[in-house]
Amino acid sequence: MAHPVSPLARPFPAIPPIAGVTPRVARAGYKDWGRCDLTFIELAEGTAVAGVFTRNICCSSEVELGRQNVAQGHARALVVNAGNSNAFTGYRGREAVEAIMAQVSAHLGCPQEQVFVSSTGVIGVPLPKDKAKAGIEAALLAEPCDWQAAAETIGTTDTFAKGAMAKAVVDGRTVTLGAIIKGSGMIAPDMATMLGYIFTDAAVEPGFLQQLLSAANQRTFSCITVDSDTSTSDTVLAFATGAAGNAPLSSFDSPGADAFAAALEDVCRQMAHLVVRDGEGAQKFIAVTVSGAVSDESARKIGLAIANSPLVKTAIAGEDANWGRVVMAVGKAGEPADRDRLSIGFGGTWAAREGQPLADYDEAPVAAHLKGQDISIEVDLGLGDGRATVWTCDLTHGYISINADYRS
Amino acid sequence: MAHPVSPLARPFPAIPPIAGVTPRVARAGYKDWGRCDLTFIELAEGTAVAGVFTRNICCSSEVELGRQNVAQGHARALVVNAGNSNAFTGYRGREAVEAIMAQVSAHLGCPQEQVFVSSTGVIGVPLPKDKAKAGIEAALLAEPCDWQAAAETIGTTDTFAKGAMAKAVVDGRTVTLGAIIKGSGMIAPDMATMLGYIFTDAAVEPGFLQQLLSAANQRTFSCITVDSDTSTSDTVLAFATGAAGNAPLSSFDSPGADAFAAALEDVCRQMAHLVVRDGEGAQKFIAVTVSGAVSDESARKIGLAIANSPLVKTAIAGEDANWGRVVMAVGKAGEPADRDRLSIGFGGTWAAREGQPLADYDEAPVAAHLKGQDISIEVDLGLGDGRATVWTCDLTHGYISINADYRS
Numbered sequence: 001m002a003h004p005v006s007p008l009a010r011p012f013p014a015i016p017p018i019a020g021v022t023p024r025v026a027r028a029g030y031k032d033w034g035r036c037d038l039t040f041i042e043l044a045e046g047t048a049v050a051g052v053f054t055r056n057i058c059c060s061s062e063v064e065l066g067r068q069n070v071a072q073g074h075a076r077a078l079v080v081n082a083g084n085s086n087a088f089t090g091y092r093g094r095e096a097v098e099a100i101m102a103q104v105s106a107h108l109g110c111p112q113e114q115v116f117v118s119s120t121g122v123i124g125v126p127l128p129k130d131k132a133k134a135g136i137e138a139a140l141l142a143e144p145c146d147w148q149a150a151a152e153t154i155g156t157t158d159t160f161a162k163g164a165m166a167k168a169v170v171d172g173r174t175v176t177l178g179a180i181i182k183g184s185g186m187i188a189p190d191m192a193t194m195l196g197y198i199f200t201d202a203a204v205e206p207g208f209l210q211q212l213l214s215a216a217n218q219r220t221f222s223c224i225t226v227d228s229d230t231s232t233s234d235t236v237l238a239f240a241t242g243a244a245g246n247a248p249l250s251s252f253d254s255p256g257a258d259a260f261a262a263a264l265e266d267v268c269r270q271m272a273h274l275v276v277r278d279g280e281g282a283q284k285f286i287a288v289t290v291s292g293a294v295s296d297e298s299a300r301k302i303g304l305a306i307a308n309s310p311l312v313k314t315a316i317a318g319e320d321a322n323w324g325r326v327v328m329a330v331g332k333a334g335e336p337a338d339r340d341r342l343s344i345g346f347g348g349t350w351a352a353r354e355g356q357p358l359a360d361y362d363e364a365p366v367a368a369h370l371k372g373q374d375i376s377i378e379v380d381l382g383l384g385d386g387r388a389t390v391w392t393c394d395l396t397h398g399y400i401s402i403n404a405d406y407r408s
Numbered sequence: 409m410a411h412p413v414s415p416l417a418r419p420f421p422a423i424p425p426i427a428g429v430t431p432r433v434a435r436a437g438y439k440d441w442g443r444c445d446l447t448f449i450e451l452a453e454g455t456a457v458a459g460v461f462t463r464n465i466c467c468s469s470e471v472e473l474g475r476q477n478v479a480q481g482h483a484r485a486l487v488v489n490a491g492n493s494n495a496f497t498g499y500r501g502r503e504a505v506e507a508i509m510a511q512v513s514a515h516l517g518c519p520q521e522q523v524f525v526s527s528t529g530v531i532g533v534p535l536p537k538d539k540a541k542a543g544i545e546a547a548l549l550a551e552p553c554d555w556q557a558a559a560e561t562i563g564t565t566d567t568f569a570k571g572a573m574a575k576a577v578v579d580g581r582t583v584t585l586g587a588i589i590k591g592s593g594m595i596a597p598d599m600a601t602m603l604g605y606i607f608t609d610a611a612v613e614p615g616f617l618q619q620l621l622s623a624a625n626q627r628t629f630s631c632i633t634v635d636s637d638t639s640t641s642d643t644v645l646a647f648a649t650g651a652a653g654n655a656p657l658s659s660f661d662s663p664g665a666d667a668f669a670a671a672l673e674d675v676c677r678q679m680a681h682l683v684v685r686d687g688e689g690a691q692k693f694i695a696v697t698v699s700g701a702v703s704d705e706s707a708r709k710i711g712l713a714i715a716n717s718p719l720v721k722t723a724i725a726g727e728d729a730n731w732g733r734v735v736m737a738v739g740k741a742g743e744p745a746d747r748d749r750l751s752i753g754f755g756g757t758w759a760a761r762e763g764q765p766l767a768d769y770d771e772a773p774v775a776a777h778l779k780g781q782d783i784s785i786e787v788d789l790g791l792g793d794g795r796a797t798v799w800t801c802d803l804t805h806g807y808i809s810i811n812a813d814y815r816s
Contacts, residue, residue: 058739058747088735090748090764123732124765310718311811318812324531327496331466339466340498356498357532395718397808403719404726404804 003402008277008285008373008393009160015147015178016165019201020044020241024142025153028135030083030121030128036153038132039080040139041197042108044241048203049075049116050210052217054234060087061094062117065101066235069113073206075239076110078197079136080154081119082182086127096127103136118195118235120182121156151180154195157402158182158278164270168202168263170256171246175202177263181271183278196221196236196271202260203242205250212261213238213268220268223300223390225307226279238264276391281398284316286375286391293386298335303390305333306377313395319370321363323351330379341382346370354382411810416685416693416781416801417568423555423586424573427609428452428649432550433561436543438491438529438536444561446540447488448547449605450516452649456611457483457524458618460625462642468495469502470525473509474643477521481614483647484518486605487544488562489527490590494535504535511544526603526643528590529564559588562603565810566590566686572678576610576671578664579654583610585671589679591642591686604629604644604679610668611650613658620669621646621676628676631708631798633715634687646672684799689806692724694783694799701794706743711798713741714785721803727778729771731759734785749790754778762790 021043025036051070053063079100086093101115108115119127151161164179183194204212213236221236242248249257277285288306293299306312309329315322323344330337340355347369351361369375375394429451433444459478461471487508494501505525513520527535559569572587591602612620621644629644650656657665685693696714701707714720717737723730731752738745748763755777759769777783783802 056736056739057745058735058750085732088732088747088750088760088763088765090762092764123735124760310807314808314811317808320812324493324496327466327531328464331464337465339496342466342496352496352532354498355496356500357496395808396812397805399718400722400725400803400805400808403722404728 003157003159005159006278006282008282010274010277012148012151012161012163013165015163016176018176018178018199018241019243020047021199021239022144023147023150024139025145025149026135026139026142028081028131030081030131033083036149037082038135038139039150039153040136041078041150043075043077043239044243045076046242047075048073048206048209048240048242049237050206050213051235051237052213052221056234058088060085060119061097062086062119063235065097066116066118066237069116072113074114075116076108076114077104078116078118078237078239079104080195081117081127081132082154082156083121084119084125084127085121085123086119087123089124089126092126096129096132099129100132100136103133107140116237120195147178147180151182154180154182156182157280160278162271162274162278164267164274166263166266168256168259170202170244170249170260173244173246175200175244175246175260177267179267179271181275183275194234194275198236198238198264198267200240201242201244202240203244203246203248204240204260205248208250209238209240212264216265216268220265220272223303223388224272224276225304225390225392226276273391276393279393280402281396281400282393283396283398284373284375284394286316286377286393287389288377288379288392289389290379290381291387292381292383294336294384295386296388297386299386299388300390302330302333302335302337302379302381303388305329306379307390307392310395313392316370316375317394317396319367321346321351321366321370326377326379336383337381338383343380343382345378347376348378411565411567413567414686414690416690418682418685420556420559420569420571421573423571424584426584426586426607426649427651428455429607429647430552431555431558432547433553433557434543434546434550436489436539438489438539441491445490446543446547447558447561448544449486449558451483451485451647452651453484454650455483456481456614456617456648456650457645458614458621459643459645460621460629464642466496468493468527469505470494470527471643473505474524474526474645477524480521482522483524484516484522485512486524486526486645486647487512488603489525489535489540490562490564491529492527492533492535493529493531494527495531497532497534500534504537504540507537508540508544511541515548524645528603555586555588559590562588563590565688568686570679570682570686572675572682574671574674576664576667578610578652578657578668581652581654583608583652583654583668585675587675587679589683591683602642602683606644606646606672606675608646608648609650609652610648611652611654611656612648612668613656616658617646617648620672624673624676628673628680631711631796632680632684633712633798633800634684681799684801687801688810689804689808690801691804691806692781692783692802694724694785694801695797696785696787696800697797698787698789699795700789700791702744702792703794704796705794707794707796708798710738710741710743710745710787710789711796713737714787715798715800718803721800724778724783725802725804727775729754729759729774729778734787738787744791745789746791751788751790753786755784756786
């Protein structure tokens with residue numbers, strides 16, 4: 001973690017152990033750094049799995065195999081490599097992933113497709129098989145670790161460890177959801193957009209877990225952006241061990257399904273926000289709320305056009321209530337909008353209403369709001385009931401420094 | 409012109425007077441600056457006009473009226489206001505444009521729809537009618553000026569005056585094309601993406617002029633991007649006075665039509681490159697050539713995904729041959745691509761071929777190339793014959809400084 005801690009960082013939450021989940025970390029030495037970089041998480045037999053993956057079509061072998069293997073619904077282990085994404089490495093990259101899957105499945109006596117692998121870091125260098133093998137052997141001998149150690153180990157350019165926790169009462173039992181996530185650049189909402197893992201002791205049928213994760217993803221991870229760039233490795237996996245002993249959730253008709261779905265979405269939203277809070281060079285956390293659109297999806301697309309606009313992001317970095325740039329971004333989104341019905345505000349104060357600057361616009365509260373760390377931009381299109389909130393960070397000198405120096 | 413001159417600047421070319429075109433400049437005082445900011449260009453009777461305009465749906469009244477008026481095919485005058493874009497100003501903004509059109513048409517005794525108006529600068533402040541009126545009166549009394557003075561006057565945050573020139577032999581006569589353009593931020597290829605004006609003494613039927621301009625636009629202005637942000641005011645207009653006396657060009661069957669079309673596209677490409685060369689904070693001019701795509705349009709879209717990627721642009725700023733980021737950008741473009749057929753090079757040297765890093769990759773020539781000012785990125789998709797080149801600049805601290813400080 002070479003860069004200074006983000007000013008928007010949040011402390012790591014107290015996540016208790018999750019029954020049926022055993023995290024361990026080790027040093028594989030993928031890069032020349034003095035830290036653990038391999039995370040090995042063992043999962044109890046019968047653990048259900050669901051996943052969402054990057055839509056980048058130049059995705060890594062890890063993503064290809066993960067997408068394929070999630071279909072059978074069960075998982076026994078997760079291996080996360082940090083420092084090497086193994087993307088764009090051809091058959092050698094694929095062989096490295098398959099070797100990890102074979103090694104772990106032999107150790108656990110489980111089908112190979114129940115071993116999930118993620119890698120993140122530099123693109124184009126095949127993951128060294130020997131380092132991975134030795135790293136896994138070391139992890140198998142290591143003591144189990146806490147969630148913070150696991151979160152630190154999956155990180156790369158992250159400046160702080162990120163975790164989330166929620167509880168829900170399901171079928172009379174309290175179930176726990178714990179999650180870790182990494183990611184700070186190459187973040188755009190076209191699926192998972194980072195590596196994130198959710199673990200719960202709840203019993204959930206794989207198909208229903210997938211349904212819930214996909215729905216939560218659409219309102220959380222798919223609503224964040226740091227720099228509009230979509231990684232080749234993005235993955236979010238959810239694992240449900242069933243150790244809590246509740247009657248397995250199989251649909252919204254199952255008792256407690258609503259509570260579990262809410263807790264899952266809560267954890268996803270916390271994780272998504274943390275990724276934005278560690279956006280490269282971020283100084284401000286920005287929520288863009290678009291209302292009055294023709295549909296929720298249209299509102300989301302307009303929100304992302306605003307959140308991805310370099311001119312809007314630099315204006316916020318400069319604490320400038322430049323609503324004209326917001327107008328521009330609305331207009332370029334390719335979604336229905338009417339210039340003369342558009343209203344734009346900052347921190348709850350309208351700067352322009354129905355296509356014109358407000359005659360009695362008082363800039364003082366807006367200026368005060370923009371000096372803070374948590375910024376809100378409100379856009380009302382005045383067309384319909386569609387609504388969405390997306391989250392991003394400002395674009396600063398820090399982003400340039402980090403990315404013009406990062407070595408390929 | 410507050411910022412230092414771009415290191416990529418080009419000297420203003422020697423553009424001769426164009427018969428039938430009379431430029432004048434004046435000081436309207438739209439901003440508190442000691443320079444001319446109103447350009448008035450009178451055109452001979454019978455001048456044909458064609459135009460391409462921003463697709464931003466929150467466009468200015470100038471764009472709305474210009475798009476409407478270009479349909480009747482003729483022009484007698486062009487007025488360009490600098491410092492105030494008059495966008496998002498409701499009915500008051502529209503009134504200001506109509507007042508200018510009325511004033512000029514009364515003076516010239518021409519239909520109002522033959523007066524074209526452009527404005528650029530801050531969004532959201534209605535163009536002050538009294539200043540425009542006085543500015544036009546001053547311009548009418550001014551001596552005609554040269555093209556460099558006109559190019560300087562239409563500029564806003566531009567750091568150097570931009571012009572282009574070409575000649576063609578049409579129907580046995582040498583015709584001249586002279587052009588001026590402004591633009592340095594809020595540049596993305598969704599039509600014209602800046603204010604540009606082409607003047608020629610050739611005789612061209614309006615419909616054919618429009619056909620040629622639209623085609624040239626697709627291969628030039630629609631192939632550049634600075635920051636992916638699409639202005640609400642972008643406009644390119646072409647004016648053909650006919651003073652050269654050639655038999656009017658009406659289709660590609662007209663003698664000299666091909667030569668004229670080539671000269672027009674040449675001028676458009678020169679102008680497009682100049683806009684990129686004045687991209688905010690630009691230190692390097694980048695040409696991205698995509699070949700082997702399923703179509704030219706697919707190649708263009710992939711080229712723009714690369715050219716708009718903040719991670720690619722910062723890598724070039726850092727002189728880092730980070731082809732992994734190029735892979736990422738290809739994969740997020742949403743166009744057909746096959747990771748295992750993809751080849752990527754810099755300055756004519758392949759770094760990766762068919763989905764894998766080159767075993768004998770020699771980074772020395774690439775490193776030397778990246779230290780220069782003119783950078784090329786080559787991408788071969790290995791799928792078909794589609795091909796396109798797009799142009800952009802790097803993303804630097806200068807962009808952040810300019811845009812985090814620019815006041816709304």
